[in-house]
Amino acid sequence: MKDFIWNVDTKILFGKDFLKDLPKEIKKHGDRVLITYGGGSIKKIGLYDKVVKILEDANIFYKELGGIEPNPRVKSAREGVEIVRGNDLNFILAIGGGSVIDLSKLIAAATFVEADPWKVVIGEEKIKKALPIGTILTLAATGSEMDAGGVITNPDTKQKLGFGSPILKPKFSILNPETTYSVNEKHTVAGVADIMSHTMENYFTLGDDAYLQNRMAEAILKTCIHYGPIALEEPENYEARSNIMWASSWAINGLLKTGKSTNWSVHPMEHELSAFYDITHGIGLAILTPRFLKYILDDDTVDMIRDFGINVFDIKPTDDKFLDAKKAIGALHQFFESDLHIPMTLEEVGIDDEHLEEMAKRAAEHAGGTIKGVKELNADDVLKIYKDSLF
Amino acid sequence: MKDFIWNVDTKILFGKDFLKDLPKEIKKHGDRVLITYGGGSIKKIGLYDKVVKILEDANIFYKELGGIEPNPRVKSAREGVEIVRGNDLNFILAIGGGSVIDLSKLIAAATFVEADPWKVVIGEEKIKKALPIGTILTLAATGSEMDAGGVITNPDTKQKLGFGSPILKPKFSILNPETTYSVNEKHTVAGVADIMSHTMENYFTLGDDAYLQNRMAEAILKTCIHYGPIALEEPENYEARSNIMWASSWAINGLLKTGKSTNWSVHPMEHELSAFYDITHGIGLAILTPRFLKYILDDDTVDMIRDFGINVFDIKPTDDKFLDAKKAIGALHQFFESDLHIPMTLEEVGIDDEHLEEMAKRAAEHAGGTIKGVKELNADDVLKIYKDSLF
Structure with missing residues (x-):
């Protein structure tokens, strides 16, 4: 730590x-x-x-x-x-x-x-x-x-x-x-995705031995996964709205990053999307996150992503770590798409390939040349993640 | 909430x-x-x-x-x-x-x-x-x-x-x-038991819909279960000592009780033991907690205790809820006894039945007549829990 x-x-x-x-x-x-x-x-x-x-x-x-x-x-x-x-x-x-x-x-x-x-x-x-x-x-x-x-x-x-x-x-x-009872469906799910993204930006790090903080992060993710769909179905469900609201504060108030080196990855990529297209921030985060995880999946990150699947989505672990990690990423995508009804492609939110290169370049630039998260991403990496998110 | x-x-x-x-x-x-x-x-x-x-x-x-x-x-x-x-x-x-x-x-x-x-x-x-x-x-x-x-x-x-x-x-x-490297074995494990007890006093409540807080509590319990034995084996393991230390603050700084009605049960019972016998507080808590849970196990509390077992000790759920809950209590007892080497009877810490009745009476008195935790306990209930803890 x-x-x-x-x-x-x-x-x-x-x-x-x-x-x-x-x-x-x-x-x-x-x-x-x-x-x-x-x-x-x-x-x-x-x-x-x-x-x-x-x-x-x-x-x-x-x-x-x-x-x-x-x-x-x-x-x-x-x-x-x-x-x-x-x-x-x-x-x-x-x-x-x-x-x-x-x-x-x-x-x-x-x-x-x-x-x-x-x-x-x-x-x-x-x-x-x-x-x-x-x-x-x-x-x-x-x-x-x-x-x-x-x-x-x-x-x-x-x-x-x-x-x-x-x-x-x-x-x-x-x-x-x-x-928050009157918050519409779109902003309810975008809010849940935003909370989850803050949590995951803090959660996906390597080698910091911050076990407590990672279990805390999983507590917040489970809360979002449990109550997101309930808030969508029953907008005036106090239990769901209160748990989500309290989770929103703890996802980003600093507790989850105590003892860790956290440099965010998905937010800098998303900020270009909403700067260029004024899309809802949480929707952009939901679209990019599974593609980001797929892109960074390698020998260094496989255990981290696999643990996420086991601890948060109750994936049954197998001998094939990469398969398990892919299942975890699939479960996250599926949750956003099927349970929260989020449009999960850039195309669906009105973004085509016209500005992708410019946005990728700017995302890297604004991060000081490269995005230095759990894996360093340059403009070319960002472009690939954007492209994978198109359809 | x-x-x-x-x-x-x-x-x-x-x-x-x-x-x-x-x-x-x-x-x-x-x-x-x-x-x-x-x-x-x-x-x-x-x-x-x-x-x-x-x-x-x-x-x-x-x-x-x-x-x-x-x-x-x-x-x-x-x-x-x-x-x-x-x-x-x-x-x-x-x-x-x-x-x-x-x-x-x-x-x-x-x-x-x-x-x-x-x-x-x-x-x-x-x-x-x-x-x-x-x-x-x-x-x-x-x-x-x-x-x-x-x-x-x-x-x-x-x-x-x-x-x-x-x-x-x-x-x-x-x-x-x-x-904390130089903290001896006894006080290391008593500390871990104390942290776990604070967490459980906040965790074991009924009907408050504080899902987030309960998952946070489980995060702290898992941290203690993971690192307690490591700190015992390797007193200078920074990862273990740092996770336990940060857990100690969050078990009782108020986060876990936000949105809940928490009235503590095991602490008031233990305070009489250390007031009369000057035993180490954490050791007394470890001895009493499994007996307390066994004593309050009924139709109201069975799901709560069973969830504890599933979420914290990875108990595989069966159709027999009471069996699962008993397994959860057994797992906690076993953890204190086998993994933390805590003497798990009052006899082992030098307490016999001489003052049990007086202590039980005082525990209830100091709590205002009865201990109003997840289940209300009068002096007679406390006495039964003490007696069950003797050997």
Whole structure:
């Protein structure tokens, strides 16, 4: 196990009845609030009205930034920074899923930077200070409610890139599984695939002796496999929604990577797909992951992938390790396709071979020349994985 | 899943090389330090000298309280409070295992109380304020390095009782698995049994739909089962020591009980054994747990115990649920006895039937009349479990 520091201090208020604690939690950190949200679903489910009433009853001053897109764009951060500066705001309350929270993190950091917010994303401006953030989560997927990072898209440059700093971790997050009842089928399964992908990015590593962390990862994967199809069938099943929601936070809050060298592989490949085609991130991850595993299957990785099949999908081990590993990859593909009804080819989500080469080149470039995950991947490797994912 | 709040902000510095960070971490919280430790093993392994040199090089003022016993006594807390008050100390650095850390928590709280520290333990004095604590952990067992509670013994009243408050969570804990290399066989296996018991106390509940948390619990149990025997055979196996050490923190830091109603059963029964006989806590837990499970096995609990056997010990399920559950209990007993070489009868640890009735009565009394765990146990139930554990 490698040396590490664990220091996650986000306070989680999980359940049906914590909205009432909002003023108390906000007032620990600020009193002039920027509320951020997305396309209006929080208005449809009545959450917006509830939050606004609670803030008004508590005499908390607030301004709003709505309309934050999925694959959130840097221009929303520019708007947010202006509102914060123009009104002397000192706290951000993000109401939504990962996109809203990620964008809010960028506003929090960019407020203290002279340059354009995009300079923060690309790392030209260091994050030294940030506004405190609280979140009310409405989608179980990205884990942004309990982690230090975000992912922002710049359509002008066709870039979708991650950024982060420990000071961006939310001070508190309110997780009410009922707020995810209205999440549609597509975003429910994309969320489950996203959680599983975060888990697998942390799980598939070699030689780190992090047995506990790998069993923890399997616990999260089993939870997704058990409850994903139930949430799809019964959107208002509290047991399913609550287990998936709590799993989303733990897949990426840092526990699974403690003691390990984790460099992610599938996310950098997927980010190019959604930067170019604006597809749903979780769907892209589901399509790429089985092809990625097939591509890296070799003498080094066969035991790792085989163990995944045995421990997560109850594959019966045989004497043929490679056969077992292939069965594991097949089981994952099958789960996404048959149990979660995810379109499992790039063609089905509207991606053809036109930009594959450019995307592959950029994926490698953005990762510093090659993607240095469990197996190092150059642009040519990425292209092969993309091509295998087409049909 | 039940509503819950998760808020664990202890910073963990895990690995071989974090002692150097000690001054920086202490200075965030205080500058006049009480060092606490036990019977001197930290001097034998050279840790004491290292810490003292680091503090002196950093010009940090310190006083000492050594000689804290296993099953720590309230009198040490009295001494500690006097040293703190007499020297205007404002930080406690606990170097040791759970006993030293638990006792330090009591000093931290009792410093701000007029009355005797024992009043804090029995709840007559509320914990409203506490000195900040940091720890350097030398034994993987109690999880006190990342939790909010402690257990203190009062030999005058033959009481061993728990106390706690969120403000007692350590600010930081330095976990170096190498410091556990010198832990002898008895305390290595007692530690593993303690970790497993914490996990099982959180795991064995009914009807809470906390699937994720139960899979997490199984991850910890599997880690103990895998590495316990290895640590016994090869005390300097870093992989084993590090996995067990990290498991110790997660067994009891609160994650496993999120969303669940957990009232512990075996700990209150064991505390009477160590209060009366001063036996090693983990050994007492190992002896009692299989008898407890056998005693509560019925139509309500059979599936829960059977799942434990299937998921943790790879028991092959049959049509006879009760048989499977009994196999699970047998596998646990066998693991403690054959793999960890734990003496698995009360007789072997010097306990006969002389005080069984009195201890059973007190166990129920201290739990408020009955032990309200997964099955409610009165004094008579406890007595039967004790008697079954004799030989």
